Amino acid sequence: MTANKLKAVRGMHDILPVNSGNWARMEAVIARVFSSYAYREIRMPIVEPTALFSRSIGEVTDIIEKEMYTFEDRNGESMSLRPEGTAGCVRACIEHSLLDTPRKLWYAGPMFRYERPQKGRQRQFHQVGAEAFGWQGAEIEAEMLLLNQRLWCELQLENGIRLQLNNIGSSESRKKFRAALLDYLEKYRDDLDADSQRRLQSNPLRILDSKDRDTQKILHDAPLLTDFVDDESRQKHDTLLGLLQDSGVSVEQNSRLVRGLDYYNDTVFEWVSDDLGAQATVCGGGRYDGLVEQLGGKPVPAVGFAMGLERLYMLLEGQGFACFHEDDAPDAYLLVADSAYQRYALDLAERLRAALPGFAIMQHLAAGSLKSQFKRADKSGARFALIVGEQEVADNSVSVKDLQSGEQSSVSVGDGIAALLVQLSADT
Ligand code: HAM
Numbered sequence: 001m002t003a004n005k006l007k008a009v010r011g012m013h014d015i016l017p018v019n020s021g022n023w024a025r026m027e028a029v030i031a032r033v034f035s036s037y038a039y040r041e042i043r044m045p046i047v048e049p050t051a052l053f054s055r056s057i058g059e060v061t062d063i064i065e066k067e068m069y070t071f072e073d074r075n076g077e078s079m080s081l082r083p084e085g086t087a088g089c090v091r092a093c094i095e096h097s098l099l100d101t102p103r104k105l106w107y108a109g110p111m112f113r114y115e116r117p118q119k120g121r122q123r124q125f126h127q128v129g130a131e132a133f134g135w136q137g138a139e140i141e142a143e144m145l146l147l148n149q150r151l152w153c154e155l156q157l158e159n160g161i162r163l164q165l166n167n168i169g170s171s172e173s174r175k176k177f178r179a180a181l182l183d184y185l186e187k188y189r190d191d192l193d194a195d196s197q198r199r200l201q202s203n204p205l206r207i208l209d210s211k212d213r214d215t216q217k218i219l220h221d222a223p224l225l226t227d228f229v230d231d232e233s234r235q236k237h238d239t240l241l242g243l244l245q246d247s248g249v250s251v252e253q254n255s256r257l258v259r260g261l262d263y264y265n266d267t268v269f270e271w272v273s274d275d276l277g278a279q280a281t282v283c284g285g286g287r288y289d290g291l292v293e294q295l296g297g298k299p300v301p302a303v304g305f306a307m308g309l310e311r312l313y314m315l316l317e318g319q320g321f322a323c324f325h326e327d328d329a330p331d332a333y334l335l336v337a338d339s340a341y342q343r344y345a346l347d348l349a350e351r352l353r354a355a356l357p358g359f360a361i362m363q364h365l366a367a368g369s370l371k372s373q374f375k376r377a378d379k380s381g382a383r384f385a386l387i388v389g390e391q392e393v394a395d396n397s398v399s400v401k402d403l404q405s406g407e408q409s410s411v412s413v414g415d416g417i418a419a420l421l422v423q424l425s426a427d428t
Contacts (some may be wrong), residue, residue, distance in 0.1 A: 002405035011115070019313075025153070025324045026309070026316060027108065030128050033151045039104040039130055039142065044088035046110065050078040056087040056291055058262025060202040067113040081112035085129040086263070086288070086304055087295075093133060094297040099104065102134030108309075120311050121281030125407035129285075130307030132291070138236055139288065141267050144303060148271060148283060149249055156323040157273075157315050161282060165269045166257040167237035171290070177228035178204055189217045206257050219256075226255045233266050239266045240267060263288040267303070275318055276311055283307035329381030330362035335373040337389035345388045348398060348413060361418030363384070378403060 010016060015023055031041075040315070041317070054064050054197055069081040082088055083109050094098050108128040115121055117420050132140050145163065152158040170176060181204050189197060193212035203280070208219060229237075260267045268286035276282070285305025292300040316323065332352075336345045342365070349361045362380055370387075377385045387399040401408040 001085065009123065011117035011121075013124070019346060022321055022324065022327050023309075023313065025321075026313060027128070029154050029323070030108075030151060033129065033147060033154060034106045036150075036190060037104065037147050039132075042089060042092060042105045042107050043109070044082070044085065044092050046082055046112075047079050048082055048091065051078055052081040052087050052091055052295070055265055056090065056261075056295060057084070058203075059264055061260055062206075063260065065202075067115055068138060069112045069114060076293070083113045084111055084261070085127060085306060086131060086261075086291070088293055089131050089304075090295050090297070090302075094292065094295060099133050099292065099297060099300050100111070101220060102132070104130070104132045106130040109185070118279070119277050119313060120308070120309060126309040128309060129304060131302060131304035133300050133302045135211050135303070138240035138243055138267075140303050141240050141269075142247060142249075144285070144305060145244060145249055145269065146247055148305065148307075149232040153270075154323065155312070156319060157312075160275055161271050161273050162252055162317060163269060163271055164252050164254040165240075165244075165267070166225075166227060166254050166255055167229055167233050167266050168258060168264060168268055168286075169233040170265055173228045173230050173233065174205070174225070177223065177225050180223045180228070181205070181207075184222050185218070191215075191218060196288070205258050206260065208258050209260070218362060224255050231318065236266055258369040259284060259286060263294075264289045265289055269305070271307075273311075273315060275315060279311065281308075282311050282315065329383075330360040331382060332361045332384040332386050333373075333377035333380050333382040334361055334362055334363040335370060335377060335388065337370055337387070339367055341388045341390075341393050344393050348386070351413075394399045 025419045034041075042349075043125050050068070050070050053068065055065050059065075063083045070085055071079055073079050078362070088320070089105060089107060093103070093105075098105075106316050109126065109207065111123050111127050114123055117123060130144065132144065138167065148163075149158065152161050169177075175233050181201065185192065185196075185200060185204060185207065189200065191214055192200070192207070193210060193215050196210050196212065205225075207215065207223075208225075210216065240346070241251065254270075256330040257268055257270060259270075266287045266289070269282045271283040272280045273282055274280065279347050283305055284307075287301070287303045289299070289301045291301060292298065334345055334349055336342055345363060352359060352361055362382065364376060370389075374385065383403060385401040385403055387401065389399070392398050397410050397412045399408060399410045
C-alpha cells in the first residue's frame with residue numbers, strides 16, 4: 001500500500017531555493033529603505049485573540065465575516081491567525097507603552113486570509129507593513145508615499161506602479177454619505193449583484209468596490225463620498241496633494257477608493273500596477289486616527305501601509321530581477337592541489353573572510369584533480385580562483401587567477417595578504 005502524498009494547503013506555497021535568493025534580496029532592499037527613513041522593526045505573534053481583529057478591522061468587513069482562520073485553543077478561547085499586521089502592531093504598542101513619543105515601526109511576515117486563491121491572491125501571503133504613530137499633519141503621509149516611491153525606484157519598478165489617492169473624511173461624514181448612498185441604491189436593489197445586495201444592510205460603502213458590470217453602471221450616477229467630506233478633511237487633502245506635487249510624486253485621485261478595512265479616516269491610498277491582472281494592488285494604506293483609542297490606548301494619530309510581497313515579487317520577476325546586480329556566485333573559489341594542504345587552505349580562507357567581510361569564498365573541500373576543481377570553479381561563477389599547492393605552502397603564499405582575464409599571479413600571504421585583498425576587492 002502506498003501512502004497518500006502529502007501536499008501543502010491550498011493557497012499556501014513553499015518558497016523554494018531557486019526563488020529564495022531573490023526573496024531575500026527583495027527583503028533586504030525593503031529593510032534598507034525603511035531604515036533610511038528611521039523606521040525600526042517590530043515582530044508580533046502570528047496568533048492573536050479573535051476580538052483584536054473584529055474590533056479593529058470591523059465586524060462587517062469581508063476579512064472578519066468570511067476570511068479569518070479562527071479556532072478555539074485548548075483553553076476554549078477564540079484565536080485567529082493574523083489577516084494583517086496593523087491590529088497586532090497597535091496592540092503591541094499599547095501593551096508596551098511605546099506611544100508616549102512619536103514612533104515609526106515596520107514589520108514583515110506571513111498573513112492569512114481564507115480567500116479564493118488566484119494569481120496574486122493566496123491564503124498565506126507575506127506582507128511588509130509600516131505604521132507611524134503620533135503625527136497629525138499631512139507631512140507624514142507625504143513622507144510615507146515618498147518612501148514607497150523610493151522603494152519602487154530602487155527596485156526599478158517606478159514606471160509600472162501608479163498611486164491612487166482619496167480622502168474618505170471623518171466617520172461623521174461617512175455616516176451621512178452612507179445614508180445618501182443607501183437611499184440611492186435602494187431604488188436599484190433588484191438589479192445589484194448578490195454580494196452588493198447583501199452589503200446594502202451590512203456595509204454599503206463596500207458596494208463601491210464591486211467589479212460587477214451592472215452594479216458598476218448603477219454606481220455611475222451614485223452620490224460621491226467627496227461631496228460629503230467636510231472642509232477640514234478637504235483642506236488636509238489639498239495640503240497633501242501640494243506636498244506630493246512639490247516632491248514630484250504623481251497622483252491619480254480616485255474618489256471611489258474606500259479600502260476594505262474599517263479603521264481608516266481621511267487619507268487612503270493604493271499603489272496599483274497594470275502588470276498583475278485582477279489583483280492589481282501592490283500596496284495599500286491610509287490614516288487611522290481612531291484605532292489606538294478604540295483598542296484601549298490614548299488617542300494617537302496614525303498612518304500606515306502594507307505591501308504584498310508575492311505581488312511585488314511577481315513584478316520583479318516580470319522585469320527579470322534587473323534591479324539585483326549580485327548573484328549567488330561566490331567571489332572566489334579556493335582550490336587545493338593535494339588534500340594535505342587543506343589545513344593551510346582553511347586557515348587562509350578564514351583570514352580572508354575576517355579581513356574582507358562579505359567576500360564569499362567557496363573552498364573545495366572534497367578530493368579531486370586540479371583540472372576538475374578548475375571546472376568547478378568556472379561553473380560556480382566565481383571571479384577568482386585561489387590556488388594552494390606545494391609551492392604556495394612552502395613560501396606562505398597563494399596563487400590568484402582571474403577567471404575572466406586568465407591572468408595569474410602569486411601573492412605572499414604574510415605581508416602580501418592586505419595587497420591581495422585590496423587587489424581582489426578593487427577588481428570585483
Ligand atoms: P490590505 O489592503 O488588506 O491592507 O493589504 C495590503 C496588501 O497586502 C495588498 O495591497 C496586497 O498587496 C496584499 N494582500 C492582501 N491580501 C492578499 C492575498 N490574499 N494574497 C496576496 N496578497 C495579499 C492591510 O492589510 C492594512 N493592514 C494596511 C495598512 C497598514 N493600513 C494601515 N497600516
